[in-house]
Amino acid sequence: MRGTQEVNENGHLTIGGVDTVKLVREYGSPLYVYDIALIKEKVAEFKKAFSRREVPWQVAYASKAFSSIAMIQLINELDLSLDVVSGGELYTAVKAGFPPERIHFHGNNKTPDELKLALDEKIGTIIVDNFYELTLLDQLCAERHQTIDVLLRTTPGVEAHTHTYIMTGQEDSKFGFNLNNGSLEEAIQMTSDSPNIVLKGLHCHIGSQIFNDKSFAQAINKMFQKFDKWRKQYGFQLNVLNVGGGFGIKYSEEDEPLMIEKFVDTIVDTVIEECNRLSMAYPEIWVEPGRILVGEAGTTLYTIGAFKDIPQTRKYISVDGGMTDNLRPALYQAKYECMVANKALAPADDTVTVAGKCCESGDILIWDAKLPKVTEPNDILAVFCTGAYGYAMANHYNRIPKPAVVFVENGSAQLVIQRETYEDLIKHELPLIQSVLVNN
Ligand SMILES: Cc1ncc(COP(=O)(O)O)c(C=O)c1O
Numbered sequence: 001m002r003g004t005q006e007v008n009e010n011g012h013l014t015i016g017g018v019d020t021v022k023l024v025r026e027y028g029s030p031l032y033v034y035d036i037a038l039i040k041e042k043v044a045e046f047k048k049a050f051s052r053r054e055v056p057w058q059v060a061y062a063s064k065a066f067s068s069i070a071m072i073q074l075i076n077e078l079d080l081s082l083d084v085v086s087g088g089e090l091y092t093a094v095k096a097g098f099p100p101e102r103i104h105f106h107g108n109n110k111t112p113d114e115l116k117l118a119l120d121e122k123i124g125t126i127i128v129d130n131f132y133e134l135t136l137l138d139q140l141c142a143e144r145h146q147t148i149d150v151l152l153r154t155t156p157g158v159e160a161h162t163h164t165y166i167m168t169g170q171e172d173s174k175f176g177f178n179l180n181n182g183s184l185e186e187a188i189q190m191t192s193d194s195p196n197i198v199l200k201g202l203h204c205h206i207g208s209q210i211f212n213d214k215s216f217a218q219a220i221n222k223m224f225q226k227f228d229k230w231r232k233q234y235g236f237q238l239n240v241l242n243v244g245g246g247f248g249i250k251y252s253e254e255d256e257p258l259m260i261e262k263f264v265d266t267i268v269d270t271v272i273e274e275c276n277r278l279s280m281a282y283p284e285i286w287v288e289p290g291r292i293l294v295g296e297a298g299t300t301l302y303t304i305g306a307f308k309d310i311p312q313t314r315k316y317i318s319v320d321g322g323m324t325d326n327l328r329p330a331l332y333q334a335k336y337e338c339m340v341a342n343k344a345l346a347p348a349d350d351t352v353t354v355a356g357k358c359c360e361s362g363d364i365l366i367w368d369a370k371l372p373k374v375t376e377p378n379d380i381l382a383v384f385c386t387g388a389y390g391y392a393m394a395n396h397y398n399r400i401p402k403p404a405v406v407f408v409e410n411g412s413a414q415l416v417i418q419r420e421t422y423e424d425l426i427k428h429e430l431p432l433i434q435s436v437l438v439n440n
């Protein structure tokens, strides 16, 4: 059980004091449920861990993990900064009324329109990823007589131990300026020559779902290696050091995540050591967690439908969602745990494979899950830890509408994203005009 999850007198799973069976009755399924108290707890852990230390800091929520108007408003209430990675995420933040000065804009291929939107909205910081962007941003700022604070994203050449698709700090990466081949130095020089671009510091993000704090220390050590030279040669001052996100969480028994405090201490200790070695002032340390703030807070509720038993081979149960609302098992072989929410006290005495409803053999949410033998059609299956990169990566494969999202806290539920309808699926489509095709 995570966060506020409990079992009530009816043997039903409750989250935030709300009966999950009632939630499905009211909002349908699949349904993403967010335990708001757990999100607040994780935010508080970051604040507490940093407040004990002697450095200035900022925590920016990486909204790619889950972005919606209500989510961004919650992050604003909790007084964090915000990381966005596309025009759409930026637009959502603006519509949510998020203070622009606390928005940081990422991405390895920001379009001119996206950069213009960022400049129009006067956002706080752009994390510049490559030379194309640096030149484009410089031109746009010059045309508009605007200046902008930037960080340069660097790939320090650190291999974080995680799935290769979510490793980003290694040399061979599409992201950032390489530290070791001179690219970063060239970018620093370009910014020092520009009157429009104000270089505030450096950024790196070594990957996601990381369990080892040493990888962060290694990345920081590498970023400081040439700092002395840059300081002398280009007058570069490190006001901000952003070490990204990537803090791992416990999806299943196999995962052994570190405490937030441990990550923070390693990061702060390493920065302090380096600064003391170089006799320089401590920069503001920024982190940008996504998964660790919202991952464990999210649970997806499905209705169980078809059963298929292949004797001596495998028992499948199918749910009314799948890789359309949780792409992670298909994409990264990610592991999840589950429970029958309306039979939460029944012993888990059977082994079944939980399949999604998409036309793909790879659409399996959980292989060999432990569930009660008494599980039957119309039971509610709760899959845990789906709060990060679940709704965010939801898609319309097989023309399946996206589920609804509710926030729960202190016994109440609030719908924050409506379930899509079939009508929504076709709302941007235009009918075929046969005569046009025939005449051409
Ligand atoms: C630049 C950057 N910052 C932050 C994050 C957030 O990562 P996580 O959700 O693993 O904390 C990501 C995603 O991996 C990222 O690419």
Ligand SMILES: N[C@@H](CCCC[NH3+])C(=O)O
Residues within 6 Å of the ligand: 064, 166, 208, 209, 328, 388, 389
């Ligand atoms: N979407 C990935 C993480 C990528 C994070 C963004 N750089 C996941 O679900 O684990």
